[in-house]
Amino acid sequence: MKLLVTGGAGYIGGVVVRLLVDAGHDVTVLDDLSTGHADVVPDGVTLHEMSVHDVGSVLDSSFDGVLHFAAKIAAGESVQFPERHYHTNVIGSLALLDAVRAARVPRLVFSSTAAVYGNPQEVPITEDAVKAPTNPYGWTKLSVDAAIGAECTAHGLGAISLRYFNVAGAYIPAAGDALGERHDPETHLIPIALDVAAGKREKLQLFGDDYPTPDGTCVRDYIHVADLAAAHLLALDAVEPSRHKVYNLGNGNGFSNRQVVDVVREVTGRTVPVEMAERRAGDPAELVASSARAASELGWVPQRPDLHSIVADAWTFYQSRG
Structure with a gap:
């Protein structure tokens, strides 16, 4: 086409x-x-x-x-x-x-x-x-x-x-350049956490630790x-x-902000200092998808649902950018 x-x-x-x-x-x-x-x-x-x-x-x-x-x-x-x-x-x-x-x-x-x-x-x-x-x-x-x-x-x-x-x-092809997040300014949790792990930021702010979730931080579907x-x-x-x-x-699975930070530490082998801040207005406690309709009608099933793979590919792209 x-x-x-x-x-x-x-x-x-x-x-x-x-x-x-x-x-x-x-x-x-x-x-x-x-x-x-x-x-x-x-x-x-x-x-x-x-x-x-x-x-x-x-x-x-x-x-x-x-x-x-x-x-x-x-x-x-x-x-x-x-x-x-x-x-x-x-x-x-x-x-x-x-x-x-x-x-x-x-x-x-x-x-x-x-x-x-x-x-x-x-x-x-x-x-x-x-x-x-x-x-x-x-x-x-x-x-x-x-x-x-x-x-x-x-x-x-x-x-x-x-x-x-x-x-x-990030998209890591068998041949050719990787493609990943390059926002400026960056507002997404994982690339910001990678910046902290790489020493480009002093610390990571997490907004709110008193949500009705298992560890008090927001839960998101990555x-x-x-x-x-x-x-x-x-x-x-x-x-x-x-x-x-x-x-x-x-993915139909939720990961808390603290879980994301822990996985970033695990993948990078670096420290990621965290500072807790007040909740941001309008941030829901939990956002997790049902993708059952996409599975049944499109035949779509995520092949990389685990958070470790997501962060590892993001880190590979991050390092490729120097």
């Missing part, structure tokens, strides 16, 4: 592009490189350095599908600067849907998020759970999910939204980026005209 990947120079989008190319697809990347990196894009893949708002100048009827990753993703930033997230995530996605409709592109896979669920009433979280985001980032993604559903009903688009839980780790990326290829094949399907992507 001929495919456009928006945000294809980013962390997750970059791994998906690599898998698509390896599977024989004809891939084009659109990325403004505000958070992505041009060196992530494989040789032979065309990179259009532009905003997703201008996607109409690239997308035409020769494309068989779009995988849409381009977005602002920092939940904390979305509270401080909600206008940035709405401009990119909502207005940019509407521009993409306009271009998809004009070019009659038949399929779309959308990068959504578990943030749409907010503080869950039940765990594990199913796709039918109450949607109550606690920050503008979650609301923007939920808004786009709704717009995609309406587009499918009104205009025959086939689409799948994949709701990610905590993506981590999914290996390579497993997550593989789900996108399965989703492309599962798209049906005029239908919008939604799937959670997680």
Whole structure:
């Protein structure tokens, strides 16, 4: 298939592009490189350095599908600067849907998020759970999910939204460069903990140790980026005209912040000093996915579900970057 990947120079989008190319697809990347990196894009893949708002100048009827990753993703930033997230995530996605409709592109896979669920009433979280985001980032993604559903009903688009839980780790191919997290600033726990282990940060802050969890710290469902990326290829094949399907992507296992730190210490063999801080507003105590629907309908099963493998691959990538 001929495919456009928006945000294809980013962390997750970059791994998906690599898998698509390896599977024989004809891939084009659109990325403004505000958070992505041009060196992530494989040789032979065309990179259009532009905003997703201008996607109409690239997308035409020769494309068989779009995988849409381009977005602002920092939940904390979305509270401080909600206008940035709405401009990119909502207005940019509407521009993409306009271009998809004009070019009659038949399929779309959308990068959504578990943030749409907010503080869950039940765990594990199913796709039918109450949607109550606690920050503008979650609301923007939920808004786009709704717009995609309406587009499918009104205009025959086939689409799948994949709701990610905590993506981590790195893609370590048999040949070629590894791909991992390179956010600036970094806001995710595992790469920050690796910074501390490597001596680039003095200590790691954990926010809250009085949650109703076994050790008092937040519990999250970590999914290996390579497993997550593989789900996108399965989703492309599962798209049906005029239908919008939604799937959670997680391991179904929760790991506390303290457990993550312990595994980082084990993998790196380094000390990781920890400082406890007050809870952050809006942080749920526990977020764990039910991915039963993805397993039954897409045939998707995570191949690297253990936290040790996730952290070890992240550390391998970290060391490869010096």
